[in-house]
Amino acid sequence: MMRKIWLNRWFSVAYHYVNLIRDNEDGEAFEFYGTHPNIDHVSLSACDVKETEPQVKGEEYIQFCLDFCRRHGIDLLIPRLHMELIARNIDRFAEVGTRVMVCSDLELLENMMNKEKFYRSLEGRGVVEIPAYRVVRTAEEFAQAYRELTEAGERVCFKPTESEGGMGFRILKQEAGDPLKELYGWVSLETTYEETFRILSSVERFDDLMVMELLEGDEYSIDCLADAAGNLLAAVPRRKSEGRVYDLEYSEELLALSRRIAENCRIPYAFNVQVKYNKGVPKLLEINPRMSGGLYITCLSGVNFPYLAVKAAFGEPCEVPEPEFGIKASYVEQAVRLDRIRSETEISGI
Template sequence: MRKIWLNRWFSVAYHYVNLIRNNEEGARFEFYGTHPNIDHVSLSACDVKETEPTVEGEAYIEFCLDFCVRHGIDLFIPRLHMELIAANVPRFEEIGTRVMVCDDLELLGNMMNKEKFYRSLEGRGVVDIPDYRVVRTAEEFAQAYRELTEAGHRVCFKPTEAEGGMGFRIINEDIGDPLKALYGWVTLETTYEETYRTLSTAERFDDLMIMEMLEDEEYSIDCLADASGELLTAIPRRKSEGRVYHLEYSEELLALSRRIAENCRIPYAFNVQVKYNKGVPKLLEINPRMSGGLYITCLSGVNVPYLAVKAAFGEEVRPPKPEFGIKASYVEQAVRLDSIYSREAMSDF
């Protein structure tokens, strides 16, 4: 039985562990999970769980190597500190542990930074890039805002190094009554004046990408590739109202995915996020890992996490055929963690 370890992941790793475990080929695995919070729900899907130390750099690599040796880990699927771990893949290979990570360090570093990645793709005919500026001072922000609005764009911004929606805001000068807004839903919208005032409190701040607001449909394309980055399948998932998603066939988006795969050669599972503006799909970002909504995409009949694991073990993976035209959603699910009482203690009640 092969042993798989996932370090600090999102809660959706709970689904990925179960998708790999309940694979259609009956392959057997034992799962190990670590997280600083021993009650993190992702660990409840694992056979063995441990508390992960909050250390960085070489100390974290030493922890990882020791963990793999102690437990005889065959495959390590990292999320936390991916760049650091990728730079040390040879050290894991020396102890017999494969690592499911993009080990092209330049490519991985670019994907983790939106500015670097946009620059690496500009002018190559791979995918359209939104109009953007990167700023580090309040005055640079003011200039970028003027240039983008004069070009006819609505404007939004996000840190160049951030996962998911962290730090994303939309600039809206028509928010309305601030007092009334306090009684409404929390939104991602803010005003130019408020943003400028906040940024002005620092002489310099971490890189902030100011960009055109993409107004139309948003797609998250879950992709599966072999170890060399050869694309095996791509499944576009369109975000609709609320929690509703559509798994759609789109030759335009599939062709876009093929161009990205051919140019970037990202292995295993990765995710391409695009949003349309005036009929053109423009790149938001590429996540070099399993996406947060991948478990929804797997309703297509393609078990992406398991097939990525097969590829990581060097096994042949034939291009799967996803089912499209699926409308899907999700619900909260109660997951029992360890009982706080022993069976003996319960007998006293």
């Protein structure tokens, strides 16, 4: 029996996830459904059926999801958008016969989506080192946080407490550069304290910003696989090197860190731990309770993370091969045709 999997409003890398699941080592057959507000989004090109997703929120979005699952007989939903909202309504999906590949521990999921809450939940537990940080909401609090961190000998950066990837991340450079030279140069993540303070001072309060020590060593994404109970099955550290180059490295320190996180947090299925070294110590950046953007690179280790996560979500045992380490990898753009899959309109014959 061919099972149906739906991915809602994913990033473009979902193209790789779908193909990794489809080309699984067991020969299991799946039919893939994809939705996105942009019907030409490249993530949909790997799916068998695509549909335009409405840009709605809250209960209206849940109703859309439930209706989609009923209409298509979806067996498994792999959400990216509105994970918390969907997790809070997971019983309603079960009622229509749809499993959801999401962390159902609502407190844990909420914490992981907010860096301040997650850092506080892990502080003092001996799980992972947390960078020095302050959460600020006014220009005066920002100035105080900057002063305290610089006086402690740290370079400083900041990021919104709720954001994905590098959105809102800035490094505070210690000296102003030549504005004209910078205008003709590459766009930079660096800005000055003075300019940031000026902008923040233009409002009475702003959304939470985390001001923290700048971690200046190697950065690692550790892709992790766990069963439905959060028992760790595999972990592969992926080091960001120069440009587009990544190294899949064996590191007992980072593998032990992954085991501690898994034992303490019990995150199911596929998740990603991001750490960066500073002064020889790996410190936590964030944990993403979903498949990471670079997971398809990590799968060069011989572990098919997306497919095995799907098996875990269906409650099936997973035979996980020993990952291969010592791999240097990169990626290239690939041309993809967007006119070879069926839309909902074509299926219905309208």
